[in-house]
Amino acid sequence: MAPYNIAVVVGSLRKDSFNRKLAQALEKLFPADFSFTQVRIDDLPLYNQDDDGSPSAQVTRLKGEITAAQGVLFFTPEYNRSVPGVLKNAIDHASRPYGKSAWNGKPAGVLGASVGPIGTALAQHHLRNILAYLNMPTLGQPEAFIHNKEGLYDEAGNIGEASKKFLQGWVDSYVAFVKTNA
Template sequence: MAQYKIAVVVGSLRKDSFNKKLALALAKLAPSDFLFEQVRIDDLPLYNQDDDGHPAEQVKRLKSHILESQGLLFVTPEYNRSMPGVLKNAIDHASRPYGQSAWAGKPAGVIGISVGAIGTALAQQHLRNVLAYLDVPVLGQPEAFVQAKEGVFNADGSAGDGIKKFLQGWMDAYVAFVKKPR
């Protein structure tokens, strides 16, 4: 059985992040041949094109993790109607220098959770625009704009009864998308 290593990029650094919880809950819904590994982005320096020729070790680690994966999962909060700076910084690092993007061709899922009624719809749209430019095929349907409310997560971190069926459907579509020949 083929093993699919999925690089998970969570756009939140908060210790008790809803998006980190969502990433973990989604991984529990995946088939056994999918391995979800969170990519560390909290220690990356701010992107500076002057450093392209001699990237920091943290940047090398990030690019290596992305290159070794068969798919990507972006789980993003929404800050000021867009994606967080820390997520954009990671994307910029792994896409540079020009022509050496680690992201290119990797199938991706984009999802997020927020306390707002529209979830992370605008952040996801901005992220999808950036990923399109970077030649990252992104699962288009189903979209998932999850609202953080009571019962979304069980005490063990799994998806709550009210959302589990929806998230399972999203995960099934994501798995099929990653497995699809390109």
């Protein structure tokens, strides 16, 4: 196993999710000492504080994957100018019960892809507020508001040449951030 395991949380359930595609392509830009765990969030029950004492197997799995990671990458779409409910639900589950948050201290990276030219700027802003409360150091710069347009990917599904320099720079910054904060 690579020394740095990164939990990847994609806030979209859609089969052809722009953000899942971005996550898969971006992983290829990381150095060999980074590995990735795709965190499943589509099977989580709705968060209910009454369940904190006996979490479902899905919630236990989620918390275990986050706990085992040295960092977390969030790929968020933007729904109604904020994060999707399924992503917020996963965040709530892994942060509870109070005082036993799996997120605590995990270095985070926040990205998002959208068909709009400002990408997922507002959703990312909301997500950063949540992560600050959860005590997750979060890479501040560079920001990555990805416009999902022609040329973002090459024929093989890799990051295309037009975006590769910027996204490689983002990855390099996150790698250094994780190595400093993990």
